[in-house]
Amino acid sequence: MTDDFRKLYKDNVVVEVLTVNPGLGIYVRKTRSLMAVDDSNVNINLSKDYDENYPAIFNIILWLMIVMFVVIFGVSYGMWNIDPGRDSIIYRMTTTRLKKD
Numbered sequence: 001m002t003d004d005f006r007k008l009y010k011d012n013v014v015v016e017v018l019t020v021n022p023g024l025g026i027y028v029r030k031t032r033s034l035m036a037v038d039d040s041n042v043n044i045n046l047s048k049d050y051d052e053n054y055p056a057i058f059n060i061i062l063w064l065m066i067v068m069f070v071v072i073f074g075v076s077y078g079m080w081n082i083d084p085g086r087d088s089i090i091y092r093m094t095t096t097r098l099k100k101d
Contacts, residue, residue, distance in 0.1 A: 002015050
């Protein structure tokens with residue numbers, strides 16, 4: 001097989017040889033029958049698995065909501081307490097008769 005690659009790539013080939021310790025034995029995958037599945041774990045009332053980014057996303061959304069609430073409350077409070085009175089330029093220019101001081 002190495003000779004075939006040498007011919008194909010004009011002797012520009014690196015060959016790596018991997019040896020396995022025979023003391024480890026042969027790896028065998030053991031299978032189980034689907035008929036032997038234990039159904040005792042079906043009704044154990046576990047919650048669903050969350051994404052690993054859930055705490056970070058929750059924290060970002062929580063602080064965004066708190067900041068938005070404070071900003072909206074501050075702007076609303078400021079608007080509730082605006083008292084332009086009768087001295088504002090808007091009031092003077094929109095009346096039919098101009099006031100003179």
